[in-house]
Amino acid sequence: MPKERKERGDLECLSRIKQLPMHDLPLNRLRELGRDNPREPAVRPYRYRMAIDNLQQRYVQGLLGNQQNATARFEEADRFKLILAKSFLHRSDINLGALVSKLDEWLPAPWTSKYLWGYEEPLSPRQSSLLECLFTVEVIRRYTCGDSQDTADGLASVGLFAQARYDLIVHGNSPPFKALEGIFYLAFPSYEASPVRNFMKLCIAFFNESMLIATDSQASAAVNHLQQQMSSGSEIKDLLDLVRKCHAPLFPRQPPSDPMKLTAMRKANYLEEAGMSIRPASNDTSVCSIHYREGRLEIPKLKINNQSEHLLMNLIQHELEHYPNDSFINDYLHFMDSLIDTEKDVDVLIHNNILDNYFTDSKGVATLLNKITSQAPLLPHTYYYNGISEAVNAYCSIPRHRWKATLRRDYCSSPWMIASTIAAIILLVLTLIQTVCSIISAIK
Template sequence: MEKSANAEIQEVIINVKSEREANSPSGNESQNEEVDGEANASIGNGHQNRELVKDITQMLESSEPPLSPKCCIYRVPLDLRNLNEEAYTPKVISIGPFHHGVERLEAMEKRKVRYFKIFVEKAKLNVENLVSIIRDREKDVRSCYSEISNLSTDDYVKMILLDASFIIVFLLKRGHEEWADCDNSTTFTERLMIAIFNDIWLLENQLPLFLIEELYSLAFPSPSNYPLFTQLAIQLCEELVTDFFSPLNEHHLSSYSNFHFLDLARTISLSQSKRLQKRSIGNKFLRTYNASQLVDAGVKFKVVSSECLFDIEFTNGVLKIPCLTLYIQTESLFRNLVALEQCHYQFDRYVTDYVYILDFLIDTNKDVDLLVEKGILVNTLGDSNAATTLVNKLSQHTYFIVMNSDYCRLCENLNTFYSVPCHKWKAILRRDYFSTPWRIASTVAAIILLVLTFIQTVRSFY
């Protein structure tokens, strides 16, 4: 019944359509065809739109959430990484999720387990309590990283627990006598200690300090015979600052509120300064001349000791600069500090400013030799070309909105001094005629001879 009824309906539709086509002129036929074509196209477009909307919806649902306000540990931007990938990559140990599971770093995972065992036994801790603490803080820890880790909760908690306990034992080995020989393994050489020390400062190789401090406080609650974690952390960072920058003065930190070791090292290096200026949107970016050009214009260079590395001053024709030692590791440290500022600090990019000033002063090997001669640079890299290349590449692919107003005035004053002709003339006289006792003597003799000749000529004329 149902089938026959449908057949009758189809037959009626066909007859009506046939009559319409028979009674319609050819123009109407084309119009009907166009209408049918548009209808079919509309149906096709509608289907395609639904598929596209579905794809876009799925894309939006799978997109990563915006960075948390707590985010402080970042992947180094690709354009910076491409300049020197090794400067940002750990050599022996992975800390945190970014380099976790890398095959060439697996050798240290066994040592992490051994250190965790030492930490638990010497501090008499309950593993279940440690796991509970980190599991409760997992969300806060994950929010500190710029990328979402694919590790499960269990794997993530295990990774953080091993990494944090390793850092605690590493700090105690360096800062507490009872822990100095806790790992008597012959493989733990001074070379390995230095390699671990260098890896701890990499931006991608950080753990949030609040978590490490929480575990440390659980293991060694105050008061105890152990130093506060704050003291150990600052001591480690001060060692780095002293090695690479300048000796610390009396203004060193007694406390901190920083995110991780690299950020703490930056804070300590800046805390030595008495002259860091607040940023202002109106600050303009100025270049200045290289060291050789400034010397030719009469600028004198003078090394300043026991002050912040970033305190550069120009007064009365003298450019005062604290000493900077260039090691093999200097590039890695500066690159990671600059990367941190590029990713996290929108305005307070003081290390980036300093790198630009260095780049202005050093263009050629002659500039490096001049600064080494003045004691401003200590170059342990082997030759001047290596130092020139290092400095010139540090500022590449770096950006900032405003510049330190103190450095703006520095560049402006140097440019003004350079533009005064009499300064250049004095410099030429000093360099060509009065630079050594012999030149002074010969110059004075020439002047006397010239005066006597002039007098003789005048007398002969009269």
């Protein structure tokens, strides 16, 4: 009986959302959508959690600024969410009864109980969570499959997609992926069988601008690898987890010789001077798939822009909570930070076509990585790149590699330099021959 009462209330809520006018939806109309239920705590999904640990707390406070600005931003976002939820219900013509019957399976209780709800007369937790899911699915649908009908309300012109993308990759802010995928396929069943436009690929396309992926080939490799993970039983928790899995290495962790010893990588400028060849990896590999072959360090191309700090901070927090023993994003950032200390190291990576910097100057990139990794722990026994660090440092410790690098840099760096070097050697040989001949003549 309680379940039937819940489903009846959810159906009434969805029906009222569907009947609202598309224009001028003030916040106080939200009070009409749900019933007060004193037995259920008021919650606020799709919100910044105010304190998970010190790392997230400091970062969240920096994002929100003062409370007045944060409240105004939340209220405006809530208005947009209601408009988009209604738009989704109209465009999809979804079966509301089938949708409500799936809520207990798609929306587990832990997700709906983490957040604070801000309305004076809030919706029930199930209804507010459902509203968040409808909004999220509609934003992704509009961005990837939208048409002229989706531009009538003008939401795209106010930066809707960029803001939603920014908010949805906050750790704990996204609804469960299972719920989003289920709602989408219930509304658009033809997409489920499509190899090109299934919901997972639409989500990847939506977040592409925020990812570290720098090339289309890397994006294709990420999709293929993610599909392999899914076929082997891996589960996507939420949208941030989806973004994380897109950056997963394509090779197993290389075990270090000493599991309790952490080997730090030399800086990029030092490696180049020591004879190490730093080159971009092939384009069909993931960002975190770093390889080392004798004298050659291959690093996939990396994109840094003004969204990277926000993404990386939340990915690290997500890993610390859900994947403490498989934190390859955290390990990757520590590896890159070990390569980069100053702007000279950044310039080496840019010159070698490894880093695409859309952020600031080279010093800004170095500061960004140093800042992020200084707040994230690194465990030696799970460090993904310990074996690579050991091999690279061992190569650089051999003097002849540095001598060869110095010879190439100082005497063979250009055709003119090579020609000058050859001419100098020929002149030296001729001078030596002349000297020997003079000595022989003098002896005779």
